[in-house]
Every structure is written in structure tokens, then in C-alpha cells.
Amino acid sequence: MIMLERRRETSRVMKFASPLLALVLTVISGAALFGLLGFDPLEALYQFFIAPVMTSYGIAELLLKATPLILIGVGLAIGYRANVWNIGAEGQLIIGAIAGGAIGLALHGVDSVLVLPLMIAGGILGGMAWAAIPALLRTHFNASELLTSLMLTYVAELLLTWAVNGPLKDPDGFSFPESKMFHDSASMPLLLEGTRLHGGFLAALIVVLLGWFFISRSLPGYEVRVTGSAPHAARFAGFSQTVTIWMTLLAGGALAGLAGLFEVAGPVGQLVPKISPGYGFTAIIVAFLGRLHPVGILFAGLLVALSYLGGEMAQITLNMPLAVTGVFQGLLLFFLLGVDILLTHRIRIGHIKPRSAS
């Protein structure tokens, strides 16, 4: 008989081992899935996980795709630590992109080192403004941020569609729903010539460091952790829940907005109706895969970015449907949440037989 037995304390080993275990289980069931779809499992896994990073261009693409995931993941993790469930990072990303992008377009042709910092500030403030709405609704009307932040994502998408069809549309763009391309001063500097990797990745690394310091070593971060893990203790200690909700939502919004600006001022190069393949949602997986720890999120972001690239690669070389990427990420999240039980429980195999006293 296989039994689950409660541990006295949360296992420290499992904290690190369980994401790896989840990964292994994902790979195994992914291979089975490929087999069932009629692909050679080993070949498919190779295309998924190895082939994308065999070239330096591939690695640059990997880091590029990981950048928004890491940025948003760190921001969301701060909120999730406090049980503030912002799942609308996608919307905050879009608003950040519109706000920062609009500044870049307004300053079109201005050749100054200040253009990009202004756009970045715009992106951050845009994301924060969008996240402030659920914060306000939560603190004043006790409306669940889970619902409001998600619903605002769709509003943000429509706003973007309106913007690129209206005020921000390129007048010389043959009526395509797109803005002008950003000029050089309004574009992210490249890190590697010949690739699309830009300075945003360095920013993501800095955010990982700052995020770690905030969560683990600062008093506000401690308040966030206490609020999430024992709300009653937080009230007892005098930590304000209102402050925590505002702080965490604004942090999440700021980083999502920043990621959005990096996307449009980086690889996309202009405002278009669709600027993110769902980074804001995927970052939720990244945050949990990284155990809500910034360093974990760094690795998780790289891994999930690899699954994006791998999906594309498998699509190209094996004619695998694109949906497989989504299934793969779903499997990963599923196993990740599943193996979490091992943090607090251990598996015992064997049967307990009543034994006579000796």
C-alpha cells in the first residue's frame, strides 16, 4: 500500500527537488504524448529541448523570450507571496506597452538619450496604473483581484486595438492597424549584434536581484510573506493589509508594464494589435515553477522560454501542432502543483500490520 504521511516540518530538500521531479514527470508524459501522436519520442524531445539552443542565435532567442517571463514572474511572485492573486499581468503588460510606446511615438525623431528612459518610466507607470484598479477595487469594495485583474486584461487588449486603429496608427501605414516603427533612440539597445537580444535581459537579471532582496531581506518583503502565510499574525504584528495589497499589485503592474515596453521597444519595434503571445499568463506558471523565489523564477523563465522555442522548432521540423506547446506547459503546471504535496507529506510504501508486543 502506498500512503501519504504528514511531515512535521516542510521539507527543505523537496523545496528544490520537487520542481525537478515535476520536470522529469513532464518530460516522461510528454514523451508518451508524442508517441501517441505518432512522433518518435526521443526525436521530439530533442527538437523540444536541445535543438533550440544549439546555435548562439537560438540562445539569444531563448534569453529574449525569457526576459518578459522573468520580469513579470518576479512581480507576480511578490503578490502571490501575500496571497494577492494578480492574474492580469497580460493586461498590465499591454497598458505599459501602450503608455511607453505612446511616449516614444510622441517623441518620434527626437535624438536624445532621454527618450528611452522616459518610455521605460511610461511603461512602468502604465502597468502600475492598470494594476491600481484591482487594488482600489479590492481595498475599497473587497472585490476579488483575481476576477478584476483578469477582466481588465480584455479591456487592455481592446484599448490596444483601438490605439493602433486610431490615435497611434501610422499615418503612412496604408491603414494597417500598426504604429510607426520606433526610431533608434526609442529602441532597446542590442546586447549581441546579429540577434534580437536587448538590454532588457540585463534589467531582468537586476530585477531578480532586487526581487530577492525585497522578499528575503527587507521589512516590507517580510510583511508580504507574513501576510501571505499567516494573515492573522500580520494583523497582530500591525502590518496593514491595505498597504500590502497596494504594494504587491503595484509591484506586479510595474514589472509587467516594464516587460511590455521592452517587447515593443525591443523585438516588436512598433505597436501592433498583438504584442505578447500570452507572457502575462505564462509568467504565472513561471512564478510557481520558480517556487515564488526570484532566483527560481530566473531558471523557470529560461525553461519555459525553451518550451516556447521548442514548440516552434517541433512545429517546423516535425509538423507538430502548435497546441502541443500549450499542452506541455499545462502538464508542467499540473505536475508542479501535484508534487507540491511532497513538501508537507512523505510517501510511505508498505503495509502497517498490527504486530504483537514482544
Add this chain to the structure above:
Amino acid sequence: MIRQPPAQEQHTVTDGPEQRSQPPQPPQQPKGAAPRLKLSAISKSFPGIKANDHIDLSINPGEIHALIGENGAGKSTLVKIVYGVLSADAGVIEWEGKPVTIASPTAARKLGIGMVFQHFSLFEALTVAENIALGLDDSGPIRALNQRITEISARYELPLQPDRHVSGLSVGEKQRIEIVRCLLQSPGLLIMDEPTSVLTPQEAKILFRTLRRLRDEGCAILFISHKLDEVRALCDRASILRHGKLVAACDPREETSGSMAEMMIGSSPVTPRRSSHEAGQKRLEIRDLTVPGQNNFDVSLSHINLELHGGEIVGIAGVAGNGQKELAMALTGEVRAPGREMVVINDEAVGHKGPRRRRRHGMAFVPEERLGQGAVPDMDLAENVLLTGYLRLGLVRYGSLRMQAARDLAADITGQFDVRCRGIQAQAGALSGGNLQKFIIGREIVQSPDVLIAAQPTWGVDSGAAAAIHQALFDLARRGTAILVISQDLDELMLISDRLAVLHEGKLSGAHPTHEFTIEEIGLLMGGADIGKARLAS
């Protein structure tokens, strides 16, 4: 079988628990019949601890059997095994002579084992009958159930109205619901886990009558307690656990509380010493504190007045659910008072301020709930020092945490207050109740507060830890701190407080020197009599 009996232990049983003294067999028990429940060599280990180590125990029909021991001695583990919540690693359970496996509480109830837990599991918004129906495996139609509830409650002096909502009931009444729920299944064995901890002395007496009546009808009762006077008054036999082992079995009626305490602790109990004190300057003033309940289930506080001076310990007695929680929250600042003058610390009005500001003005608090309020269960001790220590102990510099300082302080506290744990990296949730409480009290004391508010400081704590906590409070008072203790444990308040007041339905009686009260008077006040009448009655 007990191995290696400690040498200094006169009461140690060496050959099964029955040897030392044979309690008079109840008349229902024919000679040679199997005991209702027999445990042989039950063992259960958790990582790092042997919670039960070869425990033998047998309970006969018509017997009230006490299971006593300090917190952490293994009582809860043992009854959880009997009730099917945990499974033993080794050992045999026999029910009426037949070996059984009790895989779940449902299986236990099927056998005829009922249990009344220390913490009730009742839905406040449902009625008595609905709550009972939810707890039964097969409740039948609610009208027939109402009828049965009324019958049982009349028969065993457990007055209950089936259609009343639980939210309006006292703790004593809530306990009756749990007892009636068990009795509806006509149990052969009833397990009571610290049942008197929530009752007034008068209510406890009524409970004992009920239990004796059940015993006389042939029900076996396992009575878990660490209040030795009660055990002596009620029980026919007692088994004493210490560090997971059965160290003695005795007839409590032939022992003194002192001798049983000695068996329980393994040495003579320490009595905390108090040097005489002088009241110092006024530290805390509560003026006409009136706080409406935050929701339907809260008690409203009305017109509470109290003054606390440096160096004195003032106790607030009362039956649970009469506003203790609300008073504690109004004093910590978790719930703010409607008027700033309602709470005054060192002449500073702080009624409108939250916990942070009140702590800055010199208050410290020991909350009622240790885990989840006083400490964060999944954080280690160093991080838990920060929970309230972040303000006054220099643990935060420019907004960043000084973790090394927090670790040093946690190590100091665990050393100074004898907190037994596997180190400061232990999670708060892994500490036993008594050790966690010592840690929390230590954390508040090292902040050298002017005013300490302690709610239930020794609730569920073993006598050794309780004595240490009382001593720590005495020492703190000697250094000039004003201490307010809100407790349901009357014995504790009689022991430690200089003055005493009683909280009933959100109103506080006047505070008078403790020695002017008798237990009966306080019992009456706790039941809602006003002090004038209480005086007349005595």
C-alpha cells in the same frame, strides 16, 4: 511492557499498568470479561520523536480512566490512534477482547468509540440539530433527530435546544452539542480531551455528574486532563504518560495532586516565587472602552474601565466567549477603539492607533492563538522574532532585515526561556505548544515593555512550562511592567494576579484584590451575577 523504569520513580509500573493498585471493579464488569479497550505495546514515531513507546492501557466498562501527562507526553497521539486519526507503527488494539484495526474515525465510531475534542468543530451559522446531523454518519430525518436530542439531553442533564443557532451559545453549551453527538451513537467508550478547560467551576461540576451517570450505565470513559484535582475527584484509575512512555498507573483517589504531579513531571513541581511588590506609576488606563462586535459572532465590549500600574499583575477571568478575544484585540489595536482616550498608555491616548504605534509606546502582547497569530507556522524562529521585534529591538536598519541579529536574539530567547526545539532554524509550527508559548512570551519580554497584555498565557501548556511562564511574568512585574492576564483558567489567575476582574458578556466587573474573592464568588460573576449579589450569596 515498560523498559528501564527510571530509578527514582517509586510509582513506576514494571509489569503492566494493572499491577500497582487494583481499582475497585465496577459491578457491571463480570470477572474475567475482556476490557472494553485494551492497548498493547502501542508505538508511534514521528520524525525525530517517539510519541508513543510501547504503551499498554486497558479500560473497563463502567470506568472513568484518566490519561494524564504533560503536553507533549503523547496523550493526543495515543487517543488519535484509538480514534483512528493516526495509525500506530506497532502494537495491538483489542476492542472487547477482539483485535481490531481502526483505520478512520468512522471506523472508530462504528465500533462504538466517541470523542469530544478540545477544540470543537461546529458551524456557527447552523442550528444545534443541524450540527449534530452533520457529525453523524447516519442521521436520519431531522425531526426524529430533534426528538432524540431532546431525550438524550434531558436524560444526562445536558440541556440543549435543538433549533437554536450555535453562534448564540456559550462554550459550555457548545461542548454539550459535541457530547450529545457522541451519546446519540450510544458509545461504549467516550474520549474526553481536556473537557473542563472551557468551563466555569460550576459547569465542570455538572459535566462530572453527567460523566458519572454514563459510567454507572456501563460506558467506559477516557478522560484526558492535566488538572489533577479533577482527576482525583472524578476518575477511578489513572495512567500517566511521560515522554511517550507509560510511567505509572494509579488510583487517583489514593494519591495527592502533588504525588501525581511528580509522576507526571518526573520530579517535584516547581512553584513560581513572587517577591512582594509595590504598585508603581500608572501604565495603562482603559476608559469606558466600548467596541461594537465586528460581526454577528463577536461580543460587543461595553463600558470597560480598568487601570494598571507598574509592577502589578491584573487578571481578567471569564468563561470563553464573553469578550476575551474582543478585549484582547481592542487592546492590541487589531481592532481600533472608537475613541482615542479609550486606551491610554503612559498618558498617551492610543485608542485610535494600530498595533505598531501601541508597541512603539511600550506595549507588548501575547496573543491567544500561538500558531497563526503569535507566530507564523512555516517561518523559523529567527524570522518569528521579527514578527513583533521589528520595532523595538534594532532588527531592522534602513528597511532591511538584520537576519544575523534576529538569529542571535532567537538563540538568546530559546536559551533564556528554556525553549526546547531543534535549533532556531526550527519552524514555529514544529514546536510543542508549551515551547512555542515560552518562545512567544520570551520574545515579548525581551522588548522590556511597560505594559504586557497576555491572553491565555498557559492554555494547553504543561505544568513545567506553565510554571516557567508564571515565573517569567513575576520577574517582569518585578522590573516594573504592568501586566494584564486574560485567562479562562481560574486557578492560574488566583495564583498569579494581584487584582482580579471578571468579564461577562462584554462587561467587566470592578477589579478587586484577588485574596478578597472566593472561587465560588468568581464562579457566580462568571455566570453573570453582579458582584453585590455574589457578596450576599457568600
